[in-house]
Amino acid sequence: MVVLKNSYTIRPAEPTPSSGICISDCDQDKQITHIPLIYFYGSLPGLSFASIIETLKISLSKALVCFYPLAGRLYWTTGSSGRVALNCNSMGARLYEAESDAKIEDFGDFCPTPKLRSLVPSVDYSDPFHELPLLLVQLTKFSCGGISLGLATSHIMIDGTSFSHFMSTWAKIARGEPLDVLPFLDRTLLLARDPPAPPQFNHETFNPPPLLIGGGSDNEEERSKETTVAMLHLSKIQVEKLKHLANNVSRATNVQPYSRYEAVAGHIWRCTCKAREHKHNQITKLYLPVNFRNRMLPPLPQGYFGNAILRIAASSQSGELMTRPLGHASSKIREAVEMVTDDYVRSAIDLVKIQPDLTRFRSNHTVGSTEGPFYGNPNLVVTSWIGLPLKNVDFGWGKEIYMGPAVVAFDGKCYIFSGRDGDGSLTIAIRLQVAHLDALKEIFYKDISDWSCSKL
Structure with a gap:
């Protein structure tokens, strides 16, 4: 059984721009729901769970400075038609601290069952859309001493390539290493032409x-x-x-x-x-x-x-x-x-x-x-x-022993x-x-x- 112990709102460590990030036409048809992924790490001798949580809180706050769109909120546009816009209001990501009496080996081959899904934050889509965090993280400590890091990320905001860039950057910050590639945030590159051309292909x-x-x-x-x-x-x-x-x-x-x-x-x-x-x-x-x-x-x-x-x-x-x-x-x-x-x-x-x-x-x-x-x-x-x-996402305590979909x-x-x-x-x-x-x-x-x- 997974028991939530604490939750934190993680905002950018420094002031960030409050406007200027559009949601491109390539983002608009993606799922409103979040993509759940899971990382498992073996036992971490010499590291307390409290120190791990503190490392994640500080490094995530710093990562959200350059990836500040993830700290904002989406909202339905006027007249909606299923389209959304981004408010870069620094409302922050959510970080949950949890414990489980299970051991990592209890998850076998890490098949995405409801048991595995409990290690990733759930999102209540009946809540007002403009209040839903775009990034939710859950750190769970197991009885064997290992941990899991479950993430739920808005698909409207990112695809797999952007997610991997974010995770790599977050881990480098946690390790105290310099960043090499910063995110390119201008999504106007993928806006439709004005006026849009008639379809040329069978999409x-x-x-x-x-x-x-x-x-x-x-x-x-x-x-x-x-x-x-x-x-x-x-x-x-x-x-x-x-x-x-x-x-x-x-x-x-x-x-x-x-x-x-x-x-x-x-x-x-x-x-x-x-x-x-x-x-x-x-x-x-x-x-x-x-x-x-x-x-x-x-x-x-x-x-x-x-x-x-x-x-x-x-x-x-x-x-x-x-x-x-x-x-x-x-x-x-x-x-x-x-x-x-x-x-x-x-x-x-x-x-x-x-x-x-x-x-x-x-x-x-x-x-x-x-x-x-x-x-x-x-x-x-x-x-x-x-x-x-x-x-190979290493926050300073070694690479994960498994990464895969949680759902x-x-x-x-x-x-x-x-x-x-x-x-x-x-x-x-x-x-x-x-x-x-x-x-x-x-x-x-x-x-x-x-x-x-x-x-x-």
Whole structure:
């Protein structure tokens, strides 16, 4: 059981600007809810829990000087239409101090269950929107002497790249080290053109996801089914085997080799189609966020702080995914990602601007939510943290022993991130309907072992 002992409001250590930060059109269609992540640290001999809390309080206050938008509050704009603005009022972040009678080993493979979720601050979205903190932190002490650091951060404010920049900066301040890259706070770089241009592409953000053949016409039937979460693990050898299968069975000689993400995501896509027992002609999409910082002309400045991601989708018939080689699924993912150019990004931002109301397009990070589009069966949403520097966050007491999601919110949602030992292995956290998850676990590994590795 987790018991909250104290809570603190952490404001910037110095006066910060009170205006001038806009919410870009690329931020406006992101989730209103917070993204929950968790870090675990082993026992810390020689350090008291009180000293750890004090270190976090002081360093967070200093970090919020350069990342001061996180100390503000969002509010609905006049006439709203689902759009928000930022008040840089230095209301501060929230830091909670908690204790638990559990031990770190009680969390097993750190599967995002409600037990794990209790280590991250919860947000009551029935409270007035303009009062909700944009950053909440919970430090929990375990009976074994270890600690966890749970974070809930507004997705309107940041994406994974900006979050990792913030965490790295906060940890450097705690260690007393100089900062190298300061956040670039000008979000006007991602405002729509004036006037917005007509859409040049078929943008997935505003297209309804495919429906399950034979399911409820409005997806209510699929949305209501019980779901659960599993952690799937791939060793470095298994990852390399998937890359080999994607690249050496059917890839054309003039096509650049598929990455481990393209291979692993393609494998997950194929396996879920099988586990869900899709009909051959079922249309299925794999949605994924693409970081476009270096796809812009010119690239966004180093340290750009905000959302610089677009959700795109790879599409195929389930029958083709299940019967053709893995490279087919990987090629579909590659085709979708390669669409994201400067022109594509500008067109997508313009399309956000001309929407009369954004509310119905937002998905939700809250388990069981019925708001927003349904991206579950027959579809997937696969987020990769492989290339993000989210790990090795050292506040002066060593690097974490584990980092991962504290919640996987809906059917078909999946995270891929590096294994605990940094040895090239990967972990997949996925939520699926209870009726399909056992089949997925079996198919996921059986398909790897059944493929010949004689050419590896």
